[in-house]
Amino acid sequence: MExxxxxxxxxxxxxxxxxxxxxxxxxxHLNSFSANExxxxxxxxxxGSYEKALSLLNGSAFxxxxxLKPTIISSLExxxxxxxxxxxxxxxxxxxxxxxxxxxxxxKKRKTMPRWTEQVRxxxxxxPEGPLNDGYCWRKYGQKDILGSKFPRGYYRCxxxxxxxCLATKQVQRSDEDPTIFEVTYRGRHTCIQAPNLSAVAxxxxxxxxxxxxxxxxxxQCREETPEKxxxxxxxxxxxxxxxxxxxxTGDDIFxxxxxxxxxxxxxxxxxxxxxxxxxxxxxxxFISPTISESNYFSVSPCHMNSFELGNNEHxxxxxxxxxxxxxxxxxxxxxxxxxxxxxxxxxxxNFPFDVPKFFC
DNA sequence: AGTATTTGACCCTG
DNA sequence: CAGGGTCAAATACT
Numbered sequence: 001m002e003x004x005x006x007x008x009x010x011x012x013x014x015x016x017x018x019x020x021x022x023x024x025x026x027x028x029h030l031n032s033f034s035a036n037e038x039x040x041x042x043x044x045x046x047x048g049s050y051e052k053a054l055s056l057l058n059g060s061a062f063x064x065x066x067x068l069k070p071t072i073i074s075s076l077e078x079x080x081x082x083x084x085x086x087x088x089x090x091x092x093x094x095x096x097x098x099x100x101x102x103x104x105x106x107x108k109k110r111k112t113m114p115r116w117t118e119q120v121r122x123x124x125x126x127x128p129e130g131p132l133n134d135g136y137c138w139r140k141y142g143q144k145d146i147l148g149s150k151f152p153r154g155y156y157r158c159x160x161x162x163x164x165x166c167l168a169t170k171q172v173q174r175s176d177e178d179p180t181i182f183e184v185t186y187r188g189r190h191t192c193i194q195a196p197n198l199s200a201v202a203x204x205x206x207x208x209x210x211x212x213x214x215x216x217x218x219x220x221q222c223r224e225e226t227p228e229k230x231x232x233x234x235x236x237x238x239x240x241x242x243x244x245x246x247x248x249x250t251g252d253d254i255f256x257x258x259x260x261x262x263x264x265x266x267x268x269x270x271x272x273x274x275x276x277x278x279x280x281x282x283x284x285x286x287f288i289s290p291t292i293s294e295s296n297y298f299s300v301s302p303c304h305m306n307s308f309e310l311g312n313n314e315h316x317x318x319x320x321x322x323x324x325x326x327x328x329x330x331x332x333x334x335x336x337x338x339x340x341x342x343x344x345x346x347x348x349x350x351n352f353p354f355d356v357p358k359f360f361c
Numbered sequence: 362a363g364t365a366t367t368t369g370a371c372c373c374t375g
Numbered sequence: 376c377a378g379g380g381t382c383a384a385a386t387a388c389t
Binding site: 142155171 | 377379382
């Protein structure tokens with residue numbers, strides 16, 4: 001009896017210890033000039049570790065095998081290292097279940113994938129743009145009319161599903177009562193490494209800088225932006241924005257995000273424009289993760305954004321706000337309260353380039 | 362030509 | 376069995 005308990009607890013304790021160690025390492029990296037990728041990797045690892053611990057607690061079948069080896073950190077600068085030590089992705093079990101022609105198992109596991117919903121309100125005069133873009137590149141793979149809903153539900157999966165075995169998906173459903181509200185349901189955590197988005201922001205600050213060319217190219221792979229659009233958007237950064245979160249008790253790592261306001265858009269098809277044109281598509285998901293203060297409310301003074309107002313941007317976006325109405329209504333993952341908050345903080349502090357001198361006024 | 366989206370069919374769950 | 380979620384061929388776009 002006692003032994004059985006131990007066999008369950010030991011892996012859990014190991015995971016938690018690992019999370020702690022990783023956090024320590026992350027702290028060290030915060031004080032150094034480590035690459036954002038390194039820090040982001042650590043954050044991913046930490047989250048994975050906690051996630052695994054949670055699934056152990058839940059007895060969940062959601063297995064994320066983050067095997068952190070001490071040597072990994074030293075090779076973090078190599079992008080390949082991410083792939084090499086990437087967690088055992090959900091794709092793996094999909095593949096497994098395919099291989100064994102075991103669809104039932106596959107669906108069982110799919111059911112256990114972390115899932116949470118967020119509502120995004122788009123308050124623009126001419127049409128929504130940007131709010132559904134959470135910093136990741138999504139590819140639409142289906143659309144379905146839902147019984148009782150006026151609007152069809154769109155199904156999206158991570159663009160890097162095949163290249164990086166990232167199984168994150170999301171569903172976008174426009175609200176019946178208020179068409180300006182989009183209900184976005186996320187499933188699964190991103191195991192992919194997306195473009196170094198914050199670096200991209202930095203590169204946009206240093207517009208034209210030669211060394212940032214690659215980053216621009218990489219962003220464009222996401223097919224979300226033309227450089228002009230991106231620039232436009234970052235100017236819009238200058239208006240104030242807020243992050244509001246009511247419930248972040250999920251065990252997942254994406255923490256779907258608030259959006260910065262972006263330029264008005266004439267498009268009739270809200271969802272399309274939202275998915276394809278918004279600036280945030282290339283913004284760092286970690287940065288846009290809601291960093292929650294005690295009051296669950298975080299805002300950044302426009303003053304802090306002034307450095308982005310580089311040009312004579314005429315957009316007036318006071319009414320062009322995107323707001324997360326609510327977040328993270330976790331369905332299958334266990335709320336973890338304060339525990340989660342600390343992770344969010346780590347995430348934010350780790351990725352946000354506060355050390356970029358130009359970022360602040 | 363390569364990549365993304367659309368859409369009907371298929372499969373699973375409740 | 377109905378409804379939801381995913382697949383994959385066809386189509387559109389760049």
